[in-house]
Amino acid sequence: MSNIDYPFHFDGRGRTAETDDSGHIRDLIEQVLLTAPGERVMRPGFGSGVMQLVFAAASPEVAATTQFLVQGALQQWLSNLITVETVDVEARDGALLITVQYIENRSRQRGTARINAPGGAI
Numbered sequence: 001m002s003n004i005d006y007p008f009h010f011d012g013r014g015r016t017a018e019t020d021d022s023g024h025i026r027d028l029i030e031q032v033l034l035t036a037p038g039e040r041v042m043r044p045g046f047g048s049g050v051m052q053l054v055f056a057a058a059s060p061e062v063a064a065t066t067q068f069l070v071q072g073a074l075q076q077w078l079s080n081l082i083t084v085e086t087v088d089v090e091a092r093d094g095a096l097l098i099t100v101q102y103i104e105n106r107s108r109q110r111g112t113a114r115i116n117a118p119g120g121a122i
Contacts (some may be wrong), residue, residue: 004016025082033050050066050096070100083103084101085101098114099112099115
């Protein structure tokens with residue numbers, strides 16, 4: 001079974017680009033983390049709120065809050081697909097670098113998603 005690659009684009013043949021199941025899960029993690037609650041009309045609660053923290057001052061409290069938001073959002077929206085093992089958040093060069101280590105529920109394969117949440121000076 002093929003999945004549409006995210007962000008949407010065309011492959012070298014001019015067709016909709018596809019990805020495998022592992023790539024699709026990484027794409028879903030990125031969508032959950034970079035979508036602000038209220039951004040999707042039909043799913044107003046979808047997202048994580050992480051982008052609101054990009055502009056906060058770098059501190060242990062912001063890192064802990066971000067880890068909490070990421071863990072909660074992934075459990076709420078993707079718990080049928082993955083089990084989150086660890087979430088690491090680092091402020092670097094005006095962005096939040098979020099690393100999520102997880103296990104795919106169906107294949108039991110471990111995966112890592114690294115998401116760069118761009119923003120202003122942290």
